[in-house]
Amino acid sequence: MKITMAHGSGGESTSELIRQIFAKHFHNEVLDRMEDSAIVPGNGRIAMTTDSFVVTPYFFPGGDIGRLSVCGTVNDLLMSGSVPKYLTCGCILEEGMDMDDLDRIIASMAETAREAGVEIITGDTKVVEARTGKGGLMINTAGVGFARDGAQCEPSQCADSDAVILSGTLGEHHAAILGSRMGIHNNIVSDAAPLVEMVNGLMNAGIHVHAMRDVTRGGLGTVLNEFASASACCMNLQEKDLPVSDQVRDFCGILGLDPMYMGNEGKMVAIVPKEEEEAAVKIIRGSRYGENAAVIGHVEKNADTTPAVVLHTQIGGRRVIGLMYGEGLPRIC
């Protein structure tokens, strides 16, 4: 079965589509009321975010656009120091979209939401004329999280001697999408994952996280440059400590890509006080998706510091990691 324009009519076909796919997988007490707005318990301070996902292919090693659409929004909420709670799901379907594919993608969204402990409480579906001739899908997820009292994570908080912790190996998601599009067969799988357990772990243990960011489009190099300029710090990284899998390293080597600029969808960088670095790494390593976490460098900030990201290479050299040059193709989310 294919999606037709009638599925976007607002009439019986739309109701059927919603019942048979969206309501079936997302099923929860709030969504089931099928009102135009969902009313849920709130909080004194809330975090809001939105992200649209237009990546192709929809299915790739290690994930799909549905999993990605939940992880991206959940992780954005987490990085602000909030507890992700509710998601909305706005789907724009292209005429010709395969219904079984849609079913798998929505099932994947639902499963990822359960894993992340968030509820998808309201949604909307539109159908547009086919762009590609073979049907397609764009997903917007907006999210609300509850801000934690006391948590103050902002790039400007990075301070002298803070540890730079990376939660795992670089580049998997980017390499998986690129490999899929190029028809390359290898064992690299996307790392798309909700980082709820590791962030909650850090917060609940009272680690004073100064800044946190998920490593997505633009890669680690981009995130750390933003931190460096927001806090007027120098980020000194040790090349030997950077976690990169052999497979991704080889893949990058062949294609001339730099893991420092490759996008992930299930990794984060956290800046924590030096005296808490061991405890923080231990918590992340003990959490789901954090087994390869490592301290990859330290922050330097004094009167003479020029904001920069500097990689200290294994042979004793210094390489300045600038802003990403070019576009980081293909689109990864």
Next chain:
Amino acid sequence: MKITMAHGSGGESTSELIRQIFAKHFHNEVLDRMEDSAIVPGNGRIAMTTDSFVVTPYFFPGGDIGRLSVCGTVNDLLMSGSVPKYLTCGCILEEGMDMDDLDRIIASMAETAREAGVEIITGDTKVVEARTGKGGLMINTAGVGFARDGAQCEPSQCADSDAVILSGTLGEHHAAILGSRMGIHNNIVSDAAPLVEMVNGLMNAGIHVHAMRDVTRGGLGTVLNEFASASACCMNLQEKDLPVSDQVRDFCGILGLDPMYMGNEGKMVAIVPKEEEEAAVKIIRGSRYGENAAVIGHVEKNADTTPAVVLHTQIGGRRVIGLMYGEGLPRIC
């Protein structure tokens, strides 16, 4: 200037686009922080909604897709009895989109948000390959509102003898879009509007609104059928009291359309206790966009009632208004 794939790269072109168009128009303290999540004051109970807008043409008499994208989400929040507060803006641009058109549309979103008293606090922009060859735009807005204590608006609350109040004339938005697409020149303009003032008026005056719904896709006929089946009531409407402008009546007559199923984007129907109907109509008539409000019928509910919507015609006949037949083309939002 046209949108190119580079505007979706996440690099310098994306930043420039965001600065020159989105940040310029949406400018507010929260958005200006440009974080992935926006943190704002919350509330004990919140309402959430999402809607995607894919209508063409982007500009039509009386409005544009930007104004529509704010009104639709604001009105959905209002209809749940909540006070709309925050909006997210997720734009998917097609390669080739005209930058001046985008600028006008985003300016219109900003202006409508100001009128509605909501803040657009976070956003996301993606660029996809052109679908139509001439560039295009899809907008998702998700919204958060603060639920009012005590307000309990639900279709199931409709009770015997309640008044059915319509806030104005039927069909303008639908006729304006249809006329635009058909190249028909007349004076019909879309009624797209945020209904904040009239809903706040009713709530603040303590009117016991049993159910409220904006009259959008599917029209008044569809809304009242949903109310009738949710509350097992019969909605008796008086044809002579239905507000329809002469222009829309003529337009519908020529094309064989029924105003009962035409979509609006700035009208609502409210079900209120009979003893409060005069006060409610007065409040709505005194509010912006409510000058043509009228009691159009009453609810009947007793042991023998069959849920239905019945139009009592001017010549003394009875016409059952069923669920919408067909699709209500063209897409109006």
